[in-house]
């Protein structure tokens with residue numbers, strides 16, 4: 364993937380991707396910090412023009428019904444769908460995973476997502492059992508300490524989706540082409556491996 368198209372070039376020969384963090388609600392600052400630690404340039408995205416100017420997007424944790432309604436009123440829902448349909452890489456954590464799901468269970472009536480990943484995600488699935496917990500996971504071959512907060516899990520995936528992590532028999536991280544999603548919050552642990560995986564993924568696309 365070629366970065367920085369239409370924008371001032373970064374240091375020649377060493378393209379640094381500019382990754383937006385959807386900043387309608389949720390833990391935006393933590394993602395910005397983790398992305399910069401992983402070698403990317405990160406900036407908040409609130410407006411359609413800001414979305415246009417980034418190479419990729421992180422959709423943070425927060426609350427998916429609030430995020431959906433804010434995305435709708437900021438006129439970002441359709442631009443988000445369009446960019447994802449056109450291949451923009453994106454990473455969604457927790458509420459962001461819900462936003463990237465083609466299908467959701469236990470949403471509020473009428474709840475919409477951006478979609479892109481052929482999966483069914485059950486909202487608040489772990490939350491019904493315990494509000495928050497931590498677990499050591501194998502994430503795509505690396506050990507990761509995962510923090511779950513009223514987290515969703517993935518009920519089912521289509522054949523084009525790779526499962527990157529599970530806890531017990533519950534799927535908690537997936538990838539479909541340029542789209543990555545985790546039920547947990549790697550931005551809260553200071554361990555930047557998941558963000559590094561995303562940045563590396565962009566370089567390989």
Ligand code: GLN
Pocket residue numbers: 423424425426427428456457458459461486487490512513514515
């Ligand atoms: N339960 C929240 C939702 O439905 C997600 C929680 C989170 O992002 N930590 O959006």
